[in-house]
């Protein structure tokens with residue numbers, strides 16, 4: 262049973278990617294939407310949540326000073342405990358961050374720096390579900406029909422849409438579980454596109470939490486237009 266009393270809730274924000282699909286001359290996390298960098302918007306959400314005790318940012322080695330000065334110090338984020346150097350893959354970056362959370366951590370959230378529109382309710386729901394079930398991921402039901410392709414781009418099969426979810430972040434874990442899962446993946450040379458899959462391959466059950474379609478990952482150019490619109494809607 263999860264012991265609520267003495268434990269902290271930490272978040273690792275992965276921001277050490279290159280943003281190659283975005284094709285800007287800078288890391289997309291530092292691109293400004295309505296005058297405020299994507300990463301600053303993302304950190305703000307966790308700074309504002311009363312449920313989060315500490316924030317670990319994972320940044321590219323060459324961008325650590327910039328991140329410190331133009332994001333953390335500029336906005337005076339008080340919960341940011343450390344900016345950690347990232348790795349070659351997202352998984353390695355997250356693992357670097359996980360190793361730096363407080364020894365008092367009970368639940369850790371892992372979040373993409375490129376998802377600035379996460380809402381406070383999703384953060385709360387993910388934390389509570391991780392306490393109850395060990396692992397919880399935020400997502401939304403698929404809207405499009407999804408087909409699996411073969412190597413020659415013919416349809417192999419149509420997957421039943423009613424059982425399909427788009428998985429986002431935050432993903433929340435009891436700390437010991439995700440550390441074990443990351444250690445095992447590193448040992449096995451397994452590289453996943455999210456963190457929950459590392460828990461799944463350990464046989465752990467992952468609870469799905471209904472999130473929001475606004476919680477987009479800013480990935481390609483058209484996402485910038487959508488991001489501008491979302492930030493206007495919420496006047497963020």
Ligand code: CTP
Nearest residue numbers: 275276277278279280281282349350354374375
């Ligand atoms: N990320 C990271 N370390 C890496 C790769 C990715 O911390 N080595 C982070 C990104 O900064 C991003 C999140 O993981 O916030 C999700 O990854 P993605 O959207 O793929 O971002 P990038 O890897 O930067 O983009 P691309 O794949 O287009 O290069």
Ligand code: MG
Nearest residue numbers: 278279280351
């Ligand atoms: Mg990537």
